Amino acid sequence: MLFSLFARGLIFMIFISGSLVIGYSITRLIAYLIPYPQFSEIFLWSGAVMLSAVMLMGVAYSYVYKGFGSQADITRRNPTAGNKVVLTFDDGPSEAFTPEILKILAEKKVFATFFLVGKHVEQYPEIARQIVDQGHEVGNHTYGHITVPNSPPPQLTAQIMRTNLIILQQAGTYPLYLRPPRGLYDMRMRRIAKLLGQELVLWSLSSQDWHPRATTAGVIRRVLDRVSPGDIILFHDSGSLLNSEGSSRRPTVEALGPIIDGLREKGLDVVKLEDFLALRK
Ligand SMILES: [Zn+2]
DSSP, rough: OHHHHHHHHHHHHHHHHHHHHHHHHHOOOOOOHSSSOOOOOOHHHHHHHHHHHHHHHHHHOOOOOOOOOTTEEEEEEEEEEETEEEEEEEEEETTHHHHHHHHHHHHTOOEEEEEEEHHHHHHHHHHHHHHHTOEEEEEEEEOOOGGGGGSOOHHHHHHHHHHHHHHHHHHHOOEEEEOGGGGOOOOOOOHHHHTTTTTEEEHHHHHHTTTTTHHHHHHHHHHHHOOOTEEEEEESOOOOSSSSOOOOOOHHHHHHHHHHHHHHHOHHHEEEHHHHHHHOO
């Protein structure tokens, strides 16, 4: 715990100082290239601080938390799955988008995994039931889409156990998988998962459909350009909880059919998570 805190602090310091060095070098270079060398040192440093702030924001924006050390209990992809890939949908069920997604999956004869938010299952139990009845798998995505590392221990445990119970009662199945919101987990969550017989499943390719400016074409392109065999692909079937309440998942719905077709054209086979994980060596 102490080491992990120390390591985080150290990495943070390296990032800050590294970005300052790069920022200062860039402003120096610009000052050198401009033929009027009257820039003061203060001016150069404020430029450097601004540049490094922009760089840090960029890093924070694109950062995916990987944790420290070996993590055999966390699955992001399966390099031994042959030509197989898996589709996953987070944050649902939602009244607006989940039924449409289920319809497309049925038409294309594809099974996916839905990581459900407990609160949303309480809101739309019949949609959660429909997901399971159509043969899809479900996972736990906490009760209120919490940020796991910030939550006090009793709250974290309750968030997970309560959601397991709600899914079991409403959808008639015990979720064998657990996915922390935004991929942010910690040691406690890994222990709870083990205790409850659940596997932590993250993703290796995000469709970035959560982005407020996501477009159908952009989501299709992102997935089909970047996909490789063994990927676990992330989508969202609910607009709430991320960004503003009610943010649209229309691009996800519209991109899904073309993405499934595109994956098949690439010779990739969309399979159930259970079958995909069984191919691990
Ligand atoms: Zn989520």
